[in-house]
Amino acid sequence: MTKRIKMIVPVPLSEEARQAMARQLPPTLLRSDIAVEFVGAGRVLSLADSYYDMAIMELAVIEAGIRAEEEGFNAVCINTVSDSGLAALRSRLNIPVVAPGQAAFHLACTLGQRFSVLTMWPQWFPLYRKTLREYGLEARLASIRAIDVRPDTEALLQGKEEMVFGRLLEQGRQAIEEDGADVLILGSTTMHQSHAYLAEHLPVPVLNPGQIAYKLCETLFDLGLSHSKHAYPAPETLKDRAFAQDGEGV
CATH class of the missing domain: 3.40.50.12500 (Rossmann fold)
Known part of the structure; x- marks a missing residue:
């Protein structure tokens, strides 16, 4: 059965930019039993040039990753070395969440x-x-x-x-x-x-780093491992609406 990885880039992407980002994983690196889907996140372009921008990226990644399990993904891989949203998504999700x-x-x-x-x-x-x-x-x-x-x-x-x-x-x-x-x-x-x-x-x-994070996902799949929920405990109540535009829920 094919495993799916949601690769989240923390900014909105044109189709051309999405394809350029996806080329960091050449066909020779990929496995036939794993499908990787690159997606952009958020509604504004951020260059991570400040703590303000870093917070925007954090929110964008969390929002894009929240429904990964419902969408049938087997892992989330955050595609930024800022590791935006890593701890929050590990708390929210049970599937592996990896960052470069x-x-x-x-x-x-x-x-x-x-x-x-x-x-x-x-x-x-x-x-x-x-x-x-x-x-x-x-x-x-x-x-x-x-x-x-x-x-x-x-x-x-x-x-x-x-x-x-x-x-x-x-x-x-x-x-x-x-x-x-x-x-x-x-x-x-x-x-x-x-x-x-x-x-x-x-x-x-x-x-x-992007290739290394992807390969770590492969390793976790092969070994049947995910992050510790003792280290990243789940919230008592889900509040996903906090990360949606205009408070509309996701």
């Missing part, structure tokens, strides 16, 4: 002693520091390095490869040589197009 930041950070700790995050712009630094603090992994962080290029949720890195890939490579080398990183993590699932280039040109593992 948590998955990639913990995998990095199994592959090396210290890791660095390579990202697009410094405005994203607070979201990494927030999750790393929550996961207790601050001591394993070597650095966060940005190339100071404004992200584009629609085009991703298309048309910017020559400029962006070179800058990311330079920052990756500095993270290794100057900061002591022995694993590197892409700071956004929107950066997935740079992964193959960086993995080829850098001497340490380079982690593509």
Whole structure:
């Protein structure tokens, strides 16, 4: 029986952008017994450039994930390294809920002693520091390095490869040589197009967080595991209407 994963991107997407995001999972990575559906969330475009935007993304992901079990999905995979809505959806749902930041950070700790995050712009630094603090992994962080290029949720890195890939490579080398990183993590699932280039040109593992989160879903399916409801207890009363537009319920 085919298992279904709801892959939630925390912003509304055009069909073209949705397809671009979905290409982070090439056919060679996918299994015939697992179907992945990428969906956009929310009603406004957010760049996660502030705590205000981070709260908007949190609400968007929760709203998009609430009905996942009713819709027949077997897992929710949040497609943002901010891990927006992770704890709330684990509380609300019984099916596995996975996020790329948590998955990639913990995998990095199994592959090396210290890791660095390579990202697009410094405005994203607070979201990494927030999750790393929550996961207790601050001591394993070597650095966060940005190339100071404004992200584009629609085009991703298309048309910017020559400029962006070179800058990311330079920052990756500095993270290794100057900061002591022995694993590197892409700071956004929107950066997935740079992964193959960086993995080829850098001497340490380079982690593509969206792919890692998907593979973690596969592992949980195969082992029959999900998150602990002792760690993420269900609410006494469901209040899903709080996350719907105009309070209309979902």
